[in-house]
Amino acid sequence: MTNKKSYGVSLRNVVKAYDDNIVLKGIDLEIAPGSLTTLLGPSGCGKTTILRLIAGLELPTSGQLFLGDEDVSTLSASRRDVAMVFQSYALFPHMTVGENVGYGLKVQKVPASERKDRIAAALDSVGMGGFQERYIDQISGGQQQRVAVARALILEPHVMLFDEPLSNLDTKLRRQMREDIRRLQQETGITSVYVTHDQNEALSVSDAVLVMKAGEISQLGTPEELYLQPKSEFVATFMGDANIVDADLSFKNKKAFASINGYKLELISDTRGQDAGPVRLAIRPEALTMVKGESKTGICGVVTSRAYIGSGTEYVTRWKDADIFTVMPTTGDQFKLGDMVHMEISSIGVSVIMG
Ligand SMILES: Nc1ncnc2c1ncn2[C@@H]1O[C@H](COP(=O)(O)OP(=O)(O)OP(=O)(O)O)[C@@H](O)[C@H]1O
Numbered sequence: 001m002t003n004k005k006s007y008g009v010s011l012r013n014v015v016k017a018y019d020d021n022i023v024l025k026g027i028d029l030e031i032a033p034g035s036l037t038t039l040l041g042p043s044g045c046g047k048t049t050i051l052r053l054i055a056g057l058e059l060p061t062s063g064q065l066f067l068g069d070e071d072v073s074t075l076s077a078s079r080r081d082v083a084m085v086f087q088s089y090a091l092f093p094h095m096t097v098g099e100n101v102g103y104g105l106k107v108q109k110v111p112a113s114e115r116k117d118r119i120a121a122a123l124d125s126v127g128m129g130g131f132q133e134r135y136i137d138q139i140s141g142g143q144q145q146r147v148a149v150a151r152a153l154i155l156e157p158h159v160m161l162f163d164e165p166l167s168n169l170d171t172k173l174r175r176q177m178r179e180d181i182r183r184l185q186q187e188t189g190i191t192s193v194y195v196t197h198d199q200n201e202a203l204s205v206s207d208a209v210l211v212m213k214a215g216e217i218s219q220l221g222t223p224e225e226l227y228l229q230p231k232s233e234f235v236a237t238f239m240g241d242a243n244i245v246d247a248d249l250s251f252k253n254k255k256a257f258a259s260i261n262g263y264k265l266e267l268i269s270d271t272r273g274q275d276a277g278p279v280r281l282a283i284r285p286e287a288l289t290m291v292k293g294e295s296k297t298g299i300c301g302v303v304t305s306r307a308y309i310g311s312g313t314e315y316v317t318r319w320k321d322a323d324i325f326t327v328m329p330t331t332g333d334q335f336k337l338g339d340m341v342h343m344e345i346s347s348i349g350v351s352v353i354m355g
């Protein structure tokens, strides 16, 4: 697969309305050339709409969209160098695997001999070499997924869009496929935008993650930034589990400290722009270690729920009005319902909620 010059994608104050229903409320977004950016957010927040706008399947109500330096705001889909993998795959059932993958090249009138080579290479790249002659209903769902990716890749587009490409697959296949997609994306350097509901998928494959809520951007950052430095409670709880806890922020010798019910913890997360005083913290479950017995400070309460999940045990501890969620390894101390416990808190995985 050749390496084309990668294009960035820019959305500038993009609004999309259907009648008086405004589904994108002025999106400003810069997607770096050659990167993989994931869109994450609840159902109906506008993820697919952003992909459809980039593809040219919809036009913005107002605002501008750039592919590289070119303003494509009013350009039709066929005139944009963009390929999309749909959630439904949208393969042609009456064609073979090879015909499906080569369809776009045929439309572009690429000669048969070159087509044949490129089909073989595209199928090889997704681990589907040798499946050319099969019909779509003769391959599994996971294999169809790979064919859909090959059909988009073969066009060597400047931009690839993936709309929840793995949602129909089981966990193991999903992990393998997301690694394959990431590898292909990095090998080809094709700028990619990827929609998923799965936070693990978003964290593991992306250069950047965009969390959206009701047609607006909540936060854009690297996976680490979003996980360790969420700006709002919405982002903190959407990107994995977070305990939201009241605390008191103080500063001493350029260091920041949080006092959680008298338990003093040095903060290593970003506290720039924060004033001393009451704040809310997002505490990841892995920052908490349960210890048997009572304590006068910090988080302390009775275990109210326990669930064995194989790799560990999940616990809920009732503290004041809050349910504190933790995950403990099955190798260490075990706790029973009704046990009185308190928490040791590590600085990694604790951040101040700004919003
Ligand atoms: N053609 C359309 N006409 C009217 N409303 C639409 C149309 N397409 C989408 N919408 C509305 O726009 C909003 C955003 O839809 P979109 O498909 O972008 O959501 P999404 O984030 O992809 O959700 P999901 O995770 O469920 O796929 C929704 O409220 C949806 O009902």
Ligand SMILES: [Mg+2]
Binding pocket: 047, 048, 049
């Ligand atoms: Mg969608």
